[in-house]
Amino acid sequence: MRSRFQQGLDELKEKLLKMGGLAEQAIDRATEAYRTRDSKFCQMVLTGENAINDAEREIDELALDLLAMQQPMAIDLRFILAVLKINADLERVGDQAVNIAQRVLDLISEPELSLPVDIPRMADSVSTMVQRALESFLDGRAEVAEAVLQMDGIIDRMKDEAFVILVRRMHDDPQCTRQALNVLLIARALERIADHATNIAEDVIFWVRGADVRHGGAHFRE
Amino acid sequence: MGVGIEVRGLNAWYGKNLSLKSIDMTVQANHVTAVIGPSGCGKSTFVRCLNRMHETIPEAHAEGLVKVGEMDVYGSGSDPVEVRRRIGMVFQKPNPFPTMSVYGNVAAGLKLNGLRNRKQMDELVERSLKLAALWDEVKDDLHKKSGASLSGGQQQRLCIARSLAVEPEVLLMDEPASALDPISTSKIEELIFQLKQHYTVVIVTHNMQQAARVAEFTGFFLMGSLIEYDKTEKIFTAPADKRTEDYITGRFG
Numbered sequence: 001m002r003s004r005f006q007q008g009l010d011e012l013k014e015k016l017l018k019m020g021g022l023a024e025q026a027i028d029r030a031t032e033a034y035r036t037r038d039s040k041f042c043q044m045v046l047t048g049e050n051a052i053n054d055a056e057r058e059i060d061e062l063a064l065d066l067l068a069m070q071q072p073m074a075i076d077l078r079f080i081l082a083v084l085k086i087n088a089d090l091e092r093v094g095d096q097a098v099n100i101a102q103r104v105l106d107l108i109s110e111p112e113l114s115l116p117v118d119i120p121r122m123a124d125s126v127s128t129m130v131q132r133a134l135e136s137f138l139d140g141r142a143e144v145a146e147a148v149l150q151m152d153g154i155i156d157r158m159k160d161e162a163f164v165i166l167v168r169r170m171h172d173d174p175q176c177t178r179q180a181l182n183v184l185l186i187a188r189a190l191e192r193i194a195d196h197a198t199n200i201a202e203d204v205i206f207w208v209r210g211a212d213v214r215h216g217g218a219h220f221r222e
Numbered sequence: 223m224g225v226g227i228e229v230r231g232l233n234a235w236y237g238k239n240l241s242l243k244s245i246d247m248t249v250q251a252n253h254v255t256a257v258i259g260p261s262g263c264g265k266s267t268f269v270r271c272l273n274r275m276h277e278t279i280p281e282a283h284a285e286g287l288v289k290v291g292e293m294d295v296y297g298s299g300s301d302p303v304e305v306r307r308r309i310g311m312v313f314q315k316p317n318p319f320p321t322m323s324v325y326g327n328v329a330a331g332l333k334l335n336g337l338r339n340r341k342q343m344d345e346l347v348e349r350s351l352k353l354a355a356l357w358d359e360v361k362d363d364l365h366k367k368s369g370a371s372l373s374g375g376q377q378q379r380l381c382i383a384r385s386l387a388v389e390p391e392v393l394l395m396d397e398p399a400s401a402l403d404p405i406s407t408s409k410i411e412e413l414i415f416q417l418k419q420h421y422t423v424v425i426v427t428h429n430m431q432q433a434a435r436v437a438e439f440t441g442f443f444l445m446g447s448l449i450e451y452d453k454t455e456k457i458f459t460a461p462a463d464k465r466t467e468d469y470i471t472g473r474f475g
Binding site: 005076 | 431458459460471
């Protein structure tokens with residue numbers, strides 16, 4: 001028989017994974033909106049944000065209750081702290097998806113313009129990062145989380161390349177500034193989502209191994 | 223001032239049953255060290271070995287090295303009475319001498335040790351009651367009030383004052399707050415925190431939150447063995463041994 005505390009931890013995990021699903025869905029819909037220039041997907045992202053915000057509140061409440069009532073220790077304490085931080089990251093992922101959707105709405109209000117930046121490819125990589133970070137959380141697999149950390153550099157480089165290309169384009173052809181700026185902001189939002197996925201992976205490593213791997217180091221408690 | 227404790231290869235028996243198995247532990251001077259573990263793990267036996275209380279139980283004995291400061295507790299010339307004066311002990315249930323006044327309770331150990339100077343005794347009683355954070359509550363009725371008339375929490379602080387009066391270097395506490403309400407418990411915990419300035423404190427507790435609150439070092443005992451001994455924050459956030467983690471997260475014990 002599972003203890004009440006264990007049931008609470010399981011419920012917390014389930015809720016966070018569900019919220020993760022909503023965040024992933026928001027990224028995919030925002031990307032789909034960019035790919036298809038269909039405002040319907042943008043609207044889905046905008047209306048879906050409330051569900052993510054509600055989930056964030058619920059998870060915070062449950063985590064707070066468990067901390068107050070059960071006074072967890074060691075791996076359980078690390079789990080709840082990780083959940084609280086991942087929760088905040090997922091909510092920010094939702095916000096970035098909304099930013100992308102808003103940029104896409106602005107983009108499609110003007111005629112389509114071909115820009116040499118592969119946003120869908122970048123979005124796929126970012127989406128994979130979030131997916132794998134959540135996978136690592138599902139089973140407490142630190143090695144999967146480590147693989148997510150490795151991917152962050154690739155996304156940073158993609159964003160830097162997009163910046164160079166788009167700034168040059170704006171300089172060469174000021175007519176397309178608005179379009180290029182929107183794409184640039186989308187690239188930046190994707191890069192930020194990758195940062196959140198990295199945070200999630202770091203929190204999973206902290207939960208499983210008790211090690212702080214933020215800011216490029218492995219810090220174990222002495 | 224408190225002194226450090228060195229324990230090497232300590233074994234303890236009840237009759238033929240080996241209940242402590244080759245314990246090695248270094249207790250830091252002027253720090254609070256908590257000893258935790260499930261019932262029957264040997265944690266109380268361990269602290270009772272530190273001041274030779276264990277051997278007062280029929281058929282119980284201990285072997286190994288216990289050094290408290292420079293004193294070899296089990297050395298050939300060691301005197302159990304002197305050991306227990308230098309290593310005071312407070313028990314789970316407050317046990318003041320019921321017929322004695324508050325003053326008499328604190329002065330009892332001093333009288334046993336031959337102190338006759340009234341002025342010196344008054345000073346030591348006052349100092350001990352102040353250190354035990356009880357002075358303000360009893361100073362007006364020192365001689366009239368009996369130890370037994372105090373509340374449970376006050377009685378426990380009286381017992382702490384009684385232990386401190388004979389000026390020990392180490393204070394052992396076996397579940398000192400488990401019979402007390404939360405307010406008295408928090409007073410005792412605050413007191414333990416203050417006491418480490420002058421003494422080395424070793425506390426046995428079933429209450430892990432209490433260990434986490436008061437101790438800088440924590441040792442986890444299981445079936446007579448010391449499984450893990452480390453800084454308290456390490457033990458309670460990221461213990462190295464799976465058995466420690468299972469115990470403190472309530473998966474067994």
